[in-house]
Amino acid sequence: MRIEPGHPSRAGAVVARALEAVGHAAGHAGWVVSGYAQADRFGARGRNFVFDPAGTYTHRTIFVGNNVNLGVRPTLMATRAEIHIGNNVVFGPGVTVRGGNHRFDVVGEFIVNVDDSMKRDSDDRGVRIEDDVWVGGGATILHGVVISRGCVVGAGAVVSRSVPPYSVVAGNPARPVRGRFTLTQALAHERALYPLAQRLGAHDLAHLAD
Structure with missing residues (x-):
């Protein structure tokens, strides 16, 4: 008031x-x-986890790393699969992450009556968002998608396919528009932030131009 x-x-x-x-x-x-x-109530959560209690979550199926901010009023839902979020991830406002999908092809059932017991494994494939990712406001990430390390998802994007490391994607459906870094910069970024055993190499980042 x-x-x-x-x-x-x-x-x-x-x-x-x-x-x-x-x-x-x-x-x-x-x-x-x-x-x-x-x-x-979350499946797991790391240190420095920031989330909006007014958001919508299937808590037990969501696993979050360290230094993660889920932004304002997100929707993260996965009833039979899981949503995994790595470390150092930030969301803009109103992001949606869906770890499953509705069936609409069940003969003899109204769509509203189709529940989880009628789903196939392919209907719920989960989502993985790796480390060092920024998801712009209003973006939607659909089930089966991996947002690889270092990616940026543009505001309002609808991501239905997995995204390679250090890519910037935008649009509906989301497509890579450029690399976040050149190959040389990405390798330097990896050396600065990750121990040797965890670093991505040139073969992992071959899609990036120099």
Whole structure:
């Protein structure tokens, strides 16, 4: 609730601002309490995990690494498969990640009545988002997709196919528009951030131009 200070009374304006501040604090407190209540329901979560309690989650099927921010009001849903998110990942507002799909080809059933018991394995293939990824606001990532290390997904993109490392993708359906780095830059980035055993090599990044 917002209370607008009245012009005639300075004292009234001060009181109104104080009441407004209390209202905001109470709302924030509720947001924090809701967040704490939800946090341990995720399948796994790492350090420095930021998420909006007002988002939509199938908590037990979502596994999140360290230093992850899921942005404002995301939707992450997977009823029979899993969503795995690596380390150092950030979402813009309103991102959707769907680890499954609805069947619409069941003869003799209305679509609304088709439930998980009628699904095939191919209907729920999960999603994996690897380390160092930025997903732009309003993007949608569909089941079966791997967003590889270092990728950028453009705002509003609909990603239905897996994306190779350090790619920038955009559009519907999403397609690579360029590399985030040149090959030389990507190799230097790998050396700076990852131990030898975890680094991607030139053969993993052959799609990047120099």
